[in-house]
Structure formats: structure tokens, C-alpha cells
Amino acid sequence: MRRFVSERINRLLLSSCSIHSSKPTASSSSHPFFSPSAAAMSSSSAPPADVTVESINPKVVKCEYAVRGEIVSIAQRLQQELQTKPGSHPFDEILYCNIGNPQSLSQQPVTFFREVLALCDHPAILDRDQTHALFSSDSIARAWEILDQIPGRATGAYSHSQGIKGLRDAIAAGIAARDGYPSNPDDIFLTDGASPAVHMMMQLLLRSEKDGILCPMPQYPLYSASIALHGGSLVPYYLDEATGWGLETSELKKQLEDAQTKGISVRALVVINPGNPTGQVLAEENQRAIVEFCKEEGLVLLADEVYQENIYAEDKNFHSFKKIARSMEYGEKDLALVSFQSVSKGYYGECGKRGGYMEVTGFSPEVREQIYKVASVNLCSNISGQILASLVMNPPKVGDESYESYMAEKDGILQSLARRAKALEDAFNSLEGVTCNKAEGAMYLFPRLDIPQKAIEAAKAANVAPDAFYARRLLNATGIVVVPGSGFGQVPATWHIRCTILPQEEKIPAIISRFKAFHEAFMEEFRA
Structure with a gap:
């Protein structure tokens, strides 16, 4: 212990000497923290750091993440425009179908989980009489x-x-x-x-x-x-x-x-x-x-x-x-x-x-x-x-006070998701040039688009992939945000979009209606 304290004091003394010495060593003068003129140099003559896309880690530049990519950036800009200039677009809201983010689309959290979290975060209320009236006995336990x-x-x-x-x-x-x-x-x-x-x-x-x-x-x-x-x-x-x-x-x-x-x-x-x-x-x-x-x-x-x-x-x-x-x-x-x-x-x-x-x-x-x-x-x-x-x-089990309400919430969410998946799957398969496999699980559909040659050429002229071209047009016309299949990888010369099944169930008919109207107009515009 004494040796540790002694070494610590020696290091502090050496550090102090390095900082306050009027004759800095060659090694200390090369470091801005140990140079008495560093502040003056940095404020007057030192060039700014040369940080460019070319000079940063190329692995970062190579990395791409499509579900929060360019389409989403456009959607966020459109959302701001709708707030500052209502009526400025042919839709009144942005419908995010791009990412598996259920609660952002109004899915309610499971009550039992949130009760336990709340009590753990504020344990001072666990002993209060009111707590037993507000929280289930198994969440308290x-x-x-x-x-x-x-x-x-x-x-x-x-x-x-x-x-x-x-x-x-x-x-x-x-x-x-x-x-x-x-x-x-x-x-x-x-x-x-x-x-x-x-x-x-x-x-x-x-x-x-x-x-x-x-x-x-x-x-x-x-x-x-x-x-x-x-x-x-x-x-x-x-x-x-x-x-x-x-x-x-x-x-x-x-x-x-x-x-x-x-x-x-x-x-x-x-x-x-x-x-x-x-x-x-x-x-x-x-x-x-x-x-x-x-x-x-x-x-x-x-x-x-x-x-x-x-x-x-x-x-x-x-x-x-x-x-x-x-x-x-x-x-x-x-x-x-x-x-x-x-x-x-x-x-x-x-x-x-x-x-x-x-x-x-x-x-x-x-x-x-x-x-x-x-x-x-x-x-x-x-x-x-x-x-x-x-x-x-380890959710609530049979016999727990929360079990029935927990199962009702769980089954309600999953059954609704199944209905939404089926409705969107049927809608996609009803459209010209679109085929969509069944959503057996997860939160997404990945329909294949038979994009007309004229649209492919237009996409090439715009320097974007054809499915990205389609997704941009869809967003600007309807406010629906999907992710181009090219962001996920696909068989060459095939085109897809990924669409979540997460928007509120009552909004699914409107999404289908907007999507259908857009797709029919798109196919007609680019028909050979």
C-alpha cells in the first residue's frame, strides 16, 4: 500500500514538473497538453483537423443500413413539412412500414412487464398501501x-x-x-x-x-x-x-x-x-x-x-x-x-x-x-x-393474478398481427406484376415487383436501384415508407420491397387503398 501511494505521488510530481517546467523536453513540447504555447498555437496558426470521408475508417464508409437509410431521411423531411405546412402533400401523415418498431405505431406495452419495471425503478413505493390497489400482487412479488x-x-x-x-x-x-x-x-x-x-x-x-x-x-x-x-x-x-x-x-x-x-x-x-x-x-x-x-x-x-x-x-x-x-x-x-x-x-x-x-x-x-x-x-x-x-x-403462469390479463394482451397482439399480415399479403398478390409469399412469422412481407423496363431505365437515369426508385415514388405519392429490397440483398435482376405488418389494424385498409392506387398509376405511367 505504501509503495502504491509513493509511486502515485511521484507520478503526480513528475506530471506537475512537466506541466510547469519553463524548459519543456522534446517529448513534452510535441504534445499540446504539455506545451505552454499550445493554446496560442491552436487558436492562431494550427490547421483544422483533416477529417474527410476519404480519411476516416473505410470500414465505416463501406457499412450500410437500409432500414434507416435514404428513404427514411426523405420521410422525416416530409413529416416536418406536413407539420409546418399542413396540406402541402397529397397525404396527411407518414405511415412508417420500414422498421420493426411496434410501439412507435401505437402498440401498447404488456401491463405486467411495465408494472414490474416501474416497481423496480422506484422501490420506495413497494411498501405503500396504495401500491397494492394499483399493481397486481404477482408484479409486486x-x-x-x-x-x-x-x-x-x-x-x-x-x-x-x-x-x-x-x-x-x-x-x-x-x-x-x-x-x-x-x-x-x-x-x-x-x-x-x-x-x-x-x-x-x-x-x-x-x-x-x-x-x-x-x-x-x-x-x-x-x-x-x-x-x-x-x-x-x-x-x-x-x-x-x-x-x-x-x-x-x-x-x-x-x-x-x-x-x-x-x-x-x-x-x-x-x-x-x-x-x-x-x-x-x-x-x-x-x-x-x-x-x-x-x-x-x-x-x-x-x-x-x-x-x-x-x-x-x-x-x-x-x-x-x-x-x-x-x-x-x-x-x-x-x-x-x-x-x-x-x-x-x-x-x-x-x-x-x-x-x-x-x-x-x-x-x-x-x-x-x-x-x-x-x-x-x-x-x-x-x-x-x-x-x-x-x-x-418467464412471464406470468397459470394461477398468477396477472395470468389471464397477460394472456389476453399477448393473444390479442399476435392475432391482430396475423390478420394484418394476411390482409397485406392478399393485397400485394392482387396487384399487377406483384407476387408475395405468405408471412409465416416475423413482422414483414417481402413482395417481388415486376418493374416495367421504362421504370428501370428511369431509375438508371436517376442513379438509383429500380426498387429504390419505386419506394421513393410510393413515399412521395402516399406517405407510405417501405425499404427497397436492394438494401437486403436479392437475386440479381429481381426487385422487392420490405413492408412491416405493424401499422394499427384500423389503418391497414387505408394503406392498402393508397398502395393500390399508386401501383396502378405507376404501372400505367411506365407501361411499354
Whole structure:
């Protein structure tokens, strides 16, 4: 202890001498903080920093994220114009169908989840008589249980870098109940939504542009953006639109071998189930083939399962890839698997709370230590998101006071989403030159557009992709915001748009009507 204090004092004295010395050393005079004339130099003669698009990190420039791209920027400008100049456009509101952000489109949060969060954030009210009149008994009990697990019983405190142990215990129990196979809380890393977890895994796996990740096309652009930011190579595999966006292992093998001939070492396979932007739900036998492929090729399986609650097809069910692997008697030593979950999707739609987790299995203790180190750099994920992740995986059960109202809210949201998906799917398929696969799950439709040649030429003249040209025209005519399929990747010379099913159900008929009128006029304008 004395040695530490002595060394600390010596460092402070040396620092003071460096700052106040009238004869700075060569090393100190080169640093502005140690130069007595630095302020004068910076204010009078020092040139401004040369920061341009050409001089910043090229990985950042290469990165693209279509769901918040140019179309959305135009929409935000139009929205401001509608506020300052009402009647300035042929529509009175912007209808955002571009991003899975349910509560921004008036979906109400689940009562039980918000009651527990409120009580955890303000525990002083837990002992008040009025609280028992305003909150359900099980939300009060759950809040006490959670607070007992938080350092200092304060949601404003840092937690363990992996997340609060008790909450990880609850999530592991929820996973085990869902899958029928045990889950280890030490395998759970709580994160600020699924996106940071994806970035962590890309950071871990990608060493250079010679490392590749197999990604579906179309794909959620988080993956292409993350691969670009971390300096790797995206290795695309194409989903089969003709078979309802099927995933064929023969296509995986073909793309893997093609990458290898180019000198790319493929490290992992991304699977999004249910699909984004495509909305398909994988069959169990298909998942088994994917697990077998990863096992044979020595690939990490990155399973994006954030839409696991969003299943609309009566003949489809969600099965986690971990459940599939364990049912095939593959243990942790047989397959490296990372599963991503988020509180932003499902029936809860708590995007702004930024909660999620990844379950990491099949990695050596040494590699797990490195993952923990990366998590520690960020200190911890936010506590409200951690709490929500535990609630999502452990909602009210039969016999709890909140159970019936909770189930009514959950079923109401999911049934409404199913109706909206069907209405939009039927509407798209009724339009000339548009085909749309069924939305079996997730929150999106990805219709294919047969864009007339004249429109393709007009898009080329405007220096934009044909589906971006279509989406711009749609926005300016109707106020409907969709994302061009070119932002997700697609088979060359095919064109799509991604449209969410999230606008309020009562607004769906108006969206369909506006879309139909626009599309008919567009096709007529550019007809050969």
C-alpha cells in the first residue's frame, strides 16, 4: 500500500514538473497538453483537423443500413413539412412500414412487464398501501424478487458484465422450459438488444477480410453492416423464393466451396428464423440439415431467433436450433452455437428498452474468457433491458393474478398481427406484376415487383436501384415508407420491397387503398 501511494505521488510530481517546467523536453513540447504555447498555437496558426470521408475508417464508409437509410431521411423531411405546412402533400401523415418498431405505431406495452419495471425503478413505493390497489400482487412479488438480486437494489447500478446472475438464472430456466433441455446461466450474456451481441460475435470471429460469414440473401442488414465494420467478408447464400424462401443445404455447400476457392476462410453460418425480411419459418427437418452442415464443416452456427414468438402459420412451430441440436444428440463439444434473443420483437415490442441476450455454447473456456472480456469493456447492459429479458422468458403462469390479463394482451397482439399480415399479403398478390409469399412469422412481407423496363431505365437515369426508385415514388405519392429490397440483398435482376405488418389494424385498409392506387398509376405511367 505504501509503495502504491509513493509511486502515485511521484507520478503526480513528475506530471506537475512537466506541466510547469519553463524548459519543456522534446517529448513534452510535441504534445499540446504539455506545451505552454499550445493554446496560442491552436487558436492562431494550427490547421483544422483533416477529417474527410476519404480519411476516416473505410470500414465505416463501406457499412450500410437500409432500414434507416435514404428513404427514411426523405420521410422525416416530409413529416416536418406536413407539420409546418399542413396540406402541402397529397397525404396527411407518414405511415412508417420500414422498421420493426411496434410501439412507435401505437402498440401498447404488456401491463405486467411495465408494472414490474416501474416497481423496480422506484422501490420506495413497494411498501405503500396504495401500491397494492394499483399493481397486481404477482408484479409486486416479482419486483421484490428481482430487486433482491440487484446490487444495492438499484436499477441505476452497474451489474456483472454478463448480466445479473439471478436474471440469467431466470432466463436459463425459461430456455429449459421452452426447449426441454437444460440451459446453463453461465452461457447467457445479457446485452442491449440482439444487435450488440451480433457485433460481439463478429468481433470475435473476424480477423481480416480473408475471414467470411455465410449470410442469407435477403438478410437483415445488421449482418452485412457488422461484417463490414469488423473487416470481414460476407459470403451470401440465396434463399429460394419459389419455395417460400426455402434454405437448401446444397446452396450452402456451393457458396462455401466458392468462397474457399477465393481464399476465404468461412467461420460461421447466420440463420434467421423466423426470417427477416422474408417471414418464413423453417421446418424441423430443414433445421436438422443445417445443424448437420455446420457440424460437418466446422462452422459456428449463429441463430437469430428474435421473432420466435411471431408465428402466424397454423402448420408451423418455432424450434430453437439448440433444441434441434440436442435432439440430434449433439452436445457442447460437437457444435459451437450462439442463439440471439431480443425484447424488441415478439408480442412485447420493447425496442427502446434495449434488452436481449445471447446463449453461447460449444466454445472452449479460453474463448469464453475472451467473450467475457469483450462484454466487460462495455461494463454491462442496461438494467431495465436485463429485467425485461428475464420477464419475457418467464412471464406470468397459470394461477398468477396477472395470468389471464397477460394472456389476453399477448393473444390479442399476435392475432391482430396475423390478420394484418394476411390482409397485406392478399393485397400485394392482387396487384399487377406483384407476387408475395405468405408471412409465416416475423413482422414483414417481402413482395417481388415486376418493374416495367421504362421504370428501370428511369431509375438508371436517376442513379438509383429500380426498387429504390419505386419506394421513393410510393413515399412521395402516399406517405407510405417501405425499404427497397436492394438494401437486403436479392437475386440479381429481381426487385422487392420490405413492408412491416405493424401499422394499427384500423389503418391497414387505408394503406392498402393508397398502395393500390399508386401501383396502378405507376404501372400505367411506365407501361411499354
